[in-house]
Amino acid sequence: MKGLQKYIVLFTILFQATIILMFNTSILGTTSLEDLKQNIPFFNVIIVMITVFIVISFKKLGDYETKQAELKLVKTNMKAIEELITLLRTERHDYISHIQAIQAMLYLEEYKELDEYIKGIAAEYRVTSQIIRVGHPALTALLNSKREIVQEKGIYFHIDCRHKIDIIEWTSWELCSLFSNLIENAIEAVTSIIGEKWIRLTMDDQDDSYMIEIENPGQIEQEVIDTLHEPGVSTKDSVGRGYGLHICKKIVDKYSGTIEFKNTKKNTVVFTVRLPRGENNYDTKAIS
Known part of the structure; x- marks a missing residue:
């Protein structure tokens, strides 16, 4: 689909260039001013139609890129959820067996074996x-899941759920x-910094609103902050990035919320x- 859209746009541009070339040729080859005047409206209509088609094609191409980014994110989230659910179900299934084993060792007064058994369970389920x-x-x-991934990257991730x-x-989703x-976005920002790498996520309830705040070391240039909501714009200049914050803005707007970015005096960035x-805060106009 993506490749087809690009070919359509390319073909349309070439077709428009051909029309313009034909128009210029007709101007150079005409001997009658009246014939030229009669052809001008036709060429103008064709060029306008092609231009509109190009604009629509570019918009659809941009929408496709956004949808692909959303789909990739959904798949990643679902995988993380499935892994944790599988872990919880497996451990819950084992609980009964462990309780029965502990009960048997208590009955048999095998306290040393029981102590080792409990230590093994504690280590396994830490x-x-x-x-x-x-x-x-x-x-x-x-x-x-994200916390495990972040810590593997050598980044301290603190979650404060108030x-x-x-x-x-x-x-x-x-x-x-x-x-x-x-x-x-925070991971991407702190990966390249020198010094302590950390991310702090805070969730709170303030003035009848949910407050979600994520902070990390670093600074963002003001001109970047002003355009962060736009698709393709990222806090770092990297290929394939820049759709995440645009998706955030769409979701927040859909539910009549706000999203803000600022640099602090502590040399950190707060989202x-x-x-x-x-x-009753659903905004259907924000879905586009």
């Missing part, structure tokens, strides 16, 4: 015990898409999202 729960199953899975997220009118893009609580 990841599950560290799971941060934020009130939404899909988001819980995503954030814990208020549970229970936005029931949001779809799971929209909520995960918002958080995932904000986190990915703040505010989302009104309640089920």
